Amino acid sequence: MLFRSVHIVARFYNSSNTTIPRFLYYPLISQNENRSAIDSVVKIFSFYRLPNVVQPWQTTEEEYSGSGFAISGRRILTSAHVANHSYVQVRKHGSPTKHKAKVEAFGYECDLAILVVDSEEFWKDIKPLELGDIPFKQETVFALGYPVGGDTISVTKGVVSRIESRKYSNSSIELLVIQTDAAINRGDNGGPVVMGKKVVGMAIKSRSFSENK
The missing domain is CATH 2.40.10.10 (Trypsin-like serine proteases)
Structure with missing residues (x-):
């Protein structure tokens, strides 16, 4: 994902x-x-x-x-x-x-x-998350979000496998995209991907980006 x-x-x-x-x-x-x-x-x-x-x-x-x-x-x-x-x-x-x-x-x-x-x-009791550095390949990350079909939060673990610029389909602007094998489901969109205690990215739909670089 x-x-x-x-x-x-x-x-x-x-x-x-x-x-x-x-x-x-x-x-x-x-x-x-x-x-x-x-x-x-x-x-x-x-x-x-x-x-x-x-x-x-x-x-x-x-x-x-x-x-x-x-x-x-x-x-x-x-x-x-x-x-x-x-x-x-x-x-x-x-x-x-x-x-x-x-x-x-x-x-x-x-x-x-x-x-x-x-x-x-x-x-009350909510603390802001801190933005961290861009992860390297093979580093472990966790995706957090609320997938459709339930009310409880989901936490999935994965490893960074690819980092590249890809064109966003809605604007044709190239954005930095990171691929991981952590499960990211519908409803997780907009949720943080964290490494340690810092945010290193945001979960997105893969179809939001063109397959051609």
Whole structure:
């Protein structure tokens, strides 16, 4: 399966379509070394409406789920295609409560989005994950996320087998992509891939990238 590095210079768009250049290597708040990265991974619920061609005055609401993780500044980093819907909610590990989230920045061409959650309850006991260096081949990594079909978090282990630039199918921009044999399933998209206590990438759908370099 594939995951991608988040060490890129990206151009985001906020909800008002104002261009916001950002560098994704944030100055991060130090976290408790004994706290598991699992507590910083969240499940994301996106809702969108589909038109009814038979009864155009009615719409059908659909739900899509994915994953994300806390970064500094009380922000959630995830994939743009996970949050690219009209209404977004997030739920932290070990809690049944869903909290409303707002898309603060959106980078369609690099498939990254930043969410803001105003709820104080949501941020209680959540620590931001720190971004680490790009891994080398044969290093061990762990993919964390919430695969479709259940409510519990999944942690899978794998080894890095390939690191290369590949063209993102939605924007034709080449991004750094890392391949691992860790299982990454539908719903894990947007979740962190960690090595030690640091994030080294974000889980993605392999079909998001062209097979031809």
